[in-house]
Amino acid sequence: MKVSFKTCAPVAAAAALAFGVSTSAAAQGPSELDVASTFPKNLTYLGEGGEKFADLLAEVTKGEITLNIHGDGDLVPALEVFNAVSQGSVQAGWDWIGYWGGTVPVAGLAGAMPFGPDPELFLGWMWEGGGLEILQKAYDEYNVQVLPCHLTAPESGGWFNQEINSPEDFEGLSMRISGLGGKVLNKLGASTQLIPASELYVALERGRIDATEFSLPIIDDSLGFAEIADYYYFPGWHQPASWNSFIINQDVWNQYTEEEQAQFWAACKANIVWSMGSAPEAQADTIDKFEEEEGVEVKRFPDEVLDALREASREVLEEEAANDPHFKEAYESLLAYMETAGRWQELQTLPKE
Numbered sequence: 001m002k003v004s005f006k007t008c009a010p011v012a013a014a015a016a017l018a019f020g021v022s023t024s025a026a027a028q029g030p031s032e033l034d035v036a037s038t039f040p041k042n043l044t045y046l047g048e049g050g051e052k053f054a055d056l057l058a059e060v061t062k063g064e065i066t067l068n069i070h071g072d073g074d075l076v077p078a079l080e081v082f083n084a085v086s087q088g089s090v091q092a093g094w095d096w097i098g099y100w101g102g103t104v105p106v107a108g109l110a111g112a113m114p115f116g117p118d119p120e121l122f123l124g125w126m127w128e129g130g131g132l133e134i135l136q137k138a139y140d141e142y143n144v145q146v147l148p149c150h151l152t153a154p155e156s157g158g159w160f161n162q163e164i165n166s167p168e169d170f171e172g173l174s175m176r177i178s179g180l181g182g183k184v185l186n187k188l189g190a191s192t193q194l195i196p197a198s199e200l201y202v203a204l205e206r207g208r209i210d211a212t213e214f215s216l217p218i219i220d221d222s223l224g225f226a227e228i229a230d231y232y233y234f235p236g237w238h239q240p241a242s243w244n245s246f247i248i249n250q251d252v253w254n255q256y257t258e259e260e261q262a263q264f265w266a267a268c269k270a271n272i273v274w275s276m277g278s279a280p281e282a283q284a285d286t287i288d289k290f291e292e293e294e295g296v297e298v299k300r301f302p303d304e305v306l307d308a309l310r311e312a313s314r315e316v317l318e319e320e321a322a323n324d325p326h327f328k329e330a331y332e333s334l335l336a337y338m339e340t341a342g343r344w345q346e347l348q349t350l351p352k353e
Contacts, residue, residue: 029256030091033248034068037094038078040198041071044222045279046215049150049244050094052274056267065260069094078196085247086142092248097135097148098179099194105324106138108180109331110148112242114313117338119151119276121345122241129337131330138326145253149268150244150275153283155236156220157301158213159204159229164301167308176200176212180316181238187312197223204228213238216279217286226294232287234300237309244275 035054039047047069054067072078075090082100084090098111110131117125125131126148139146158177162169171189182192195203195212203209205228212229213236214220226232246268253261290296301309321328 029065029260030252031064032066032068033091033252034070034075035092035094035246036070036075036081036084036090037072038081038096038099038196039072039094041069041074043071043197044219045275046096046150046152046197046219046244047071047094049271049275050246053094053149053246053267053271056270056274057264060263060267060270061260065263067092072196072198078198079194082142082144082247085249086144088143088249088251090249091252092246095245095247096178097146097243097245101179104138104142104326105320106135106326106330108320109317109327109334110135110243111179112181112239113334114180114184114238114316115310116240117334119153119241121338121341122243123151123272123276124341125334125337126243129341130333131337134326134330134333139247140250143250145248145250147246147248147264147268148243149246149271151272152239152242152244152275153216153279154241155215155239156213156217157233157236157238158211159220159225160211160231160233161229162210163231163299164233164305166302167305169305174208174210176203176209176214177238178213179238180313180320181213183316183320184238184309184312187315188308201225201228217283217290218279221286221289226290226296230295230297232290232296232298234298235306237301237306237313 035050037047037050039050042048042051050069054069058066076084079099081090081093081095082103085093096111097107101108101111110126116122132148135146158175164170167188170185173190175185175190175192176195177185177192178194182194185192193209195209197214200212200214201224204212204225212225214223214225256264287298291298317331321331
């Protein structure tokens, strides 16, 4: 799905004005940054989000600061981006935050919370509810500045070559699933692993894994899963909303003036508008294509399965909170935010016809 930059440029300009950001001064930090992405170059929506952020930053700064987005593996392997940015061997990265949960546990929660908030609540918590401050405290220990710049709508539950009719069907299943969702499925007897997007088709086709999840239907379509899997399950219990971010080595970040840093933040917020606005329309048509042209069966997980996944998710989240103080702080903060803001949502929910 391609969205014209012309639709985003006014948003960037407006965001810059809202920040009180001048767009005329020459950059004091590096005028060009090499950015290692965890996604293949120009991957629909996710990789494209990094390119859009680069366009928006160039617009806000009138070309004074540019980003060179490099695809998965061009500079470093996808799952090594965080460490490379932390060590300074790469200046910056474009990522899904949850990839770094093994290094920074709270990143697993900030990337996506199983059975957690929808995009509206996750946005509110991250930007106004204290989430960003908690996440940054953890990243400070690794010399990394984080800018959450892309918010993804609810994902699918995954692609399978067998039906999932009960929790027992996960027993012995080898599945690619990212973040905390993998730990949840492990509790139900699955064997999970994290594989980057560029390797997923071959892994599923050759039987290295029995099932996989990745993202939205439009993205899964671009990766070809419908060619090699029979069943497409919903809902995406493991990622009801998820954050991608721009990360930058703090030594590099600190070279920029406050005005320049504000320009990054302005482009970041504008990119969130693009990510939330550009995702919903094409999903249903893509699902129809899977069914009508590819012969895929689109199904919902049975309630029994969702109940088991919810209970296992609660166990995983509580265990993670007990093991890491940043995770605990974020988890308690997010639960409190969901309870408070969620009441407002419940009161405003209209009945279905």
